[in-house]
Amino acid sequence: MTWNLVTSLLRSAVAGPSRLPTSVRAFSTSSPLSVTLQQNLRGARKPHRPTVNKVPALESKPFVKGVCSKIFTTKPKKPNSAIRKVARVKLSNGRSVAAYIPGEGHNLQEHSVVLVRGGRVQDCPGIRYHLVRGAQDLAGVAGRMTSRSKYGAKKPKAAP
Numbered sequence: 001m002t003w004n005l006v007t008s009l010l011r012s013a014v015a016g017p018s019r020l021p022t023s024v025r026a027f028s029t030s031s032p033l034s035v036t037l038q039q040n041l042r043g044a045r046k047p048h049r050p051t052v053n054k055v056p057a058l059e060s061k062p063f064v065k066g067v068c069s070k071i072f073t074t075k076p077k078k079p080n081s082a083i084r085k086v087a088r089v090k091l092s093n094g095r096s097v098a099a100y101i102p103g104e105g106h107n108l109q110e111h112s113v114v115l116v117r118g119g120r121v122q123d124c125p126g127i128r129y130h131l132v133r134g135a136q137d138l139a140g141v142a143g144r145m146t147s148r149s150k151y152g153a154k155k156p157k158a159a160p
Contacts, residue, residue, distance in 0.1 A: 055118035055128055057095040063132065066091040066099075068112045076123035084124050087131060089116055099129040103141035103151045112137040 035044050058064050066089035073083045085101040087108055100121045101108060108114070108131075115135040121127045134140035134152015144153035 054120070057091060057093070057097045057129070058116070058118055059093060062117065064091045064093060064116050065136065066097075066114055066116050068108055068110055068114060069096065071101075071108050071110065074124055074127075076121075077125065080123045084121065084127075086124070086127060087114065089114060089129075089131075091116060097129050098127050099131050100124065100127050101131050101138075103133055103144070105142065107139045108137070114138050 039045075068087045069090050070088035072086055072088070074086050076082055076084055085106060087099050087101055088096065089099050090096050097116065099114070099116050113136045115132040115138070116129050117132055118128070119130045121130075131138055132152070133150070138152075140148075140152030140154065142153070144151045145156070148155065
């Protein structure tokens, strides 16, 4: 030990109990949040599980183009009651998905080219994708006044 350290230890012993330098502590300096070996063996720390991809068919892309192979309707889960319009779409990456057609009315037919985005329909099981209105062959909602950007509707002409 260096001379300064020895003299400081002697002074502290004579002066009474005080803080020791961190280099000569006799106990562990690890933070109280760390886990002991026994706790680790017992399974105190769970490994971080990666989040599940909710829209795997998009392959980390915001939108994917596809061709409609079938247009059909489904009923929602309880307690809701309606007829939801759905399209089976063959995507450009080869996958086939069921996508919801938002808005009132649509002009889709088989072989229509559409743009698919992520986003599930809460009351329809298995439908994890939406079609984009106003893009490709899917027209915007006619007569829509509010939330027009979500439904691909043009701004109505102002009456003179």
